[in-house]
Amino acid sequence: MTSAGHVIALCGGVGGAKLAFGLTRLLDPEGLSLIVNTGDDFEHLGLTICPDLDTVTYTLAGLADRERGWGLAGETWNFMAQLRKLGGEHWFNLGDKDLALHVERTQRLAAGQSLSQVTAGVTAALGLRHAIVPMSDQPVRTIVDTIDGPLPFQHYFVREQCRPVARGISFAGAEQSVPSPAFTAALGRQDVAAVIICPSNPYLSIDPILAIPGVADALARLDAPVVAVSPIIGGRALKGPAAKLLAELGGLSGVTAVAAHYAGLVDGLVIDESDACEADRLRETGIAALVAPSVMTSDDDRIRLARDTLAFATGLTRRELRRA
Amino acid sequence: MTSAGHVIALCGGVGGAKLAFGLTRLLDPEGLSLIVNTGDDFEHLGLTICPDLDTVTYTLAGLADRERGWGLAGETWNFMAQLRKLGGEHWFNLGDKDLALHVERTQRLAAGQSLSQVTAGVTAALGLRHAIVPMSDQPVRTIVDTIDGPLPFQHYFVREQCRPVARGISFAGAEQSVPSPAFTAALGRQDVAAVIICPSNPYLSIDPILAIPGVADALARLDAPVVAVSPIIGGRALKGPAAKLLAELGGLSGVTAVAAHYAGLVDGLVIDESDACEADRLRETGIAALVAPSVMTSDDDRIRLARDTLAFATGLTRRELRRA
Numbered sequence: 001m002t003s004a005g006h007v008i009a010l011c012g013g014v015g016g017a018k019l020a021f022g023l024t025r026l027l028d029p030e031g032l033s034l035i036v037n038t039g040d041d042f043e044h045l046g047l048t049i050c051p052d053l054d055t056v057t058y059t060l061a062g063l064a065d066r067e068r069g070w071g072l073a074g075e076t077w078n079f080m081a082q083l084r085k086l087g088g089e090h091w092f093n094l095g096d097k098d099l100a101l102h103v104e105r106t107q108r109l110a111a112g113q114s115l116s117q118v119t120a121g122v123t124a125a126l127g128l129r130h131a132i133v134p135m136s137d138q139p140v141r142t143i144v145d146t147i148d149g150p151l152p153f154q155h156y157f158v159r160e161q162c163r164p165v166a167r168g169i170s171f172a173g174a175e176q177s178v179p180s181p182a183f184t185a186a187l188g189r190q191d192v193a194a195v196i197i198c199p200s201n202p203y204l205s206i207d208p209i210l211a212i213p214g215v216a217d218a219l220a221r222l223d224a225p226v227v228a229v230s231p232i233i234g235g236r237a238l239k240g241p242a243a244k245l246l247a248e249l250g251g252l253s254g255v256t257a258v259a260a261h262y263a264g265l266v267d268g269l270v271i272d273e274s275d276a277c278e279a280d281r282l283r284e285t286g287i288a289a290l291v292a293p294s295v296m297t298s299d300d301d302r303i304r305l306a307r308d309t310l311a312f313a314t315g316l317t318r319r320e321l322r323r324a
Numbered sequence: 325m326t327s328a329g330h331v332i333a334l335c336g337g338v339g340g341a342k343l344a345f346g347l348t349r350l351l352d353p354e355g356l357s358l359i360v361n362t363g364d365d366f367e368h369l370g371l372t373i374c375p376d377l378d379t380v381t382y383t384l385a386g387l388a389d390r391e392r393g394w395g396l397a398g399e400t401w402n403f404m405a406q407l408r409k410l411g412g413e414h415w416f417n418l419g420d421k422d423l424a425l426h427v428e429r430t431q432r433l434a435a436g437q438s439l440s441q442v443t444a445g446v447t448a449a450l451g452l453r454h455a456i457v458p459m460s461d462q463p464v465r466t467i468v469d470t471i472d473g474p475l476p477f478q479h480y481f482v483r484e485q486c487r488p489v490a491r492g493i494s495f496a497g498a499e500q501s502v503p504s505p506a507f508t509a510a511l512g513r514q515d516v517a518a519v520i521i522c523p524s525n526p527y528l529s530i531d532p533i534l535a536i537p538g539v540a541d542a543l544a545r546l547d548a549p550v551v552a553v554s555p556i557i558g559g560r561a562l563k564g565p566a567a568k569l570l571a572e573l574g575g576l577s578g579v580t581a582v583a584a585h586y587a588g589l590v591d592g593l594v595i596d597e598s599d600a601c602e603a604d605r606l607r608e609t610g611i612a613a614l615v616a617p618s619v620m621t622s623d624d625d626r627i628r629l630a631r632d633t634l635a636f637a638t639g640l641t642r643r644e645l646r647r648a
Contacts (some may be wrong), residue, residue: 100410104411
């Protein structure tokens with residue numbers, strides 16, 4: 001399948017990476033700008049760790065572990081075991097292979113490369129044809145404000161296992177950040193045919209991208225439909241705290257919560273067959289709905305959902321929808 | 325065996341670490357100051373790597389690999405394999421477990437701890453009773469001046485495999501360095517019974533320690549015999565470039581070269597049985613000689629050589645030797 005125009009995809013970690021994989025199998029490298037959240041990034045053990053960039057990188061390279069859902073296949077954990085013996089901080093698991101990317105990235109950043117340059121270098125070395133674009137080269141750090149106080153994202157997500165009830169989310173550094181060069185270039189294109197919001201956590205993976213000054217406006221100005229793929233399936237998140245956060249912060253549940261969160265931004269929402277009963281309600285709120293199998297287990301699942309989503313998006317005309 | 329006074333041991337990597345192991349089995353933690361060379365240390369992949377400190381740490385902890393001669397037993401190499409895939413610098417092998425120490429040390433140094441503090445923390449976590457003392461908390465970096473130009477030590481030793489002919493050796497940063505606090509304290513003790521120079525490379529492991537301003541003078545002022553264990557056995561170095569450097573830089577070979585290099589510093593030299601024929605020649609030059617089995621294969625070998633060396637050293641009286 002080829003697209004008549006350029007596609008911008010906004011993407012977080014695991015779920016988003018799966019759809020991104022599908023998109024790369026359907027679109028040429030020139031036809032896709034794959035923009036990845038960096039709000040989850042953090043400094044740990046002196047290393048700069050970028051979980052979403054890494055998940056997308058490993059997924060596109062076919063190196064991701066499919067059972068565990070994160071990290072590299074065939075990973076070993078001898079570094080962590082030894083770090084524990086040395087009395088080091090060990091709440092965040094780093095595999096022996098995975099560590100190579102963190103060490104290499106940290107070193108290249110220290111040598112003056114931008115995160116975009118580092119990512120381009122690493123993905124080229126792994127043989128990836130499609131560019132993986134960090135949303136920004138400046139650090140933006142997601143902070144979850146919980147009833148126990150503010151927590152940097154990885155402390156909330158990994159160390160505290162998302163247990164504290166969230167009251168709000170902020171993105172430290174976002175106001176001082178600008179979109180990365182490739183993201184800026186994509187937002188300025190005249191030939192954008194669709195913007196795809198991958199099935200990632202709206203609060204934690206997509207909102208940080210939208211928090212970069214100018215991004216939301218630029219998306220609104222694009223003469224292209226914006227379509228999100230719901231990360232909520234059958235009322236639940238397949239992975240991560242999306243459902244918990246939608247309830248705690250938005251007071252809603254299910255795909256309705258996703259639609260409400262993206263109100264004003266998206267023209268259409270792709271929902272799973274298990275949520276088909278919600279389609280009419282979505283349409284009543286002015287959001288087009290596509291019901292499509294959204295659980296991506298195999299590579300074929302990923303490609304099929306990407307194809308369905310692209311066809312759905314390019315079948316919508318944003319201006320018409322806006323007029324409606 | 326208990327010593328009547330305090331023992332200061334100067335130590336490099338593999339060979340030195342074996343004798344250090346023996347000394348720790350004979351002397352209480354309070355009876356031994358184990359001073360380790362840091363001239364081999366270097367910054368690599370953004371990490372501070374201290375090969376001699378690590379070899380001594382792993383050897384004393386019983387974690388060292390005995391077959392390979394360096395690094396940890398049961399080591400894996402998945403980090404390196406992945407780093408190679410990412411296009412990273414891979415001429416220096418870093419094991420997955422070993423990496424934990426470099427990452428932890430680099431992080432603690434960045435947080436403001438001194439190398440002495442980091443080393444104390446790590447060795448305590450590993451359950452070591454004896455302190456391992458870096459010669460200095462300031463960076464001192466051995467540079468080998470070769471006919472191909474100056475090479476930082478690890479580039480000479482690992483990347484170039486010691487092939488370039490050496491013309492001289494210098495210790496960058498030595499002039500600005502001071503002995504570490506525990507080394508300074510040891511040098512100021514009134515109860516030093518012996519100084520043991522472990523069977524390490526005289527040029528690369530011991531000279532950096534002696535290059536720290538004040539150390540050579542302080543050793544000369546001590547009212548205690550200084551005894552070296554020859555790293556040259558049967559005319560060869562068991563490991564590393566000691567014999568090559570002694571020939572290239574000193575123009576001599578065998579234990580005679582070791583004695584000549586340490587002239588004015590040592591009162592006695594321990595030589596292997598295979599070099600027994602050199603004993604009389606050494607004595608003619610005013611250096612006491614002990615012939616003792618010096619190849620340390622088993623833990624018993626290490627302890628026996630340490631015992632022989634301590635008995636030899638404490639049997640000498642430095643002042644009498646000086647008057648002779």
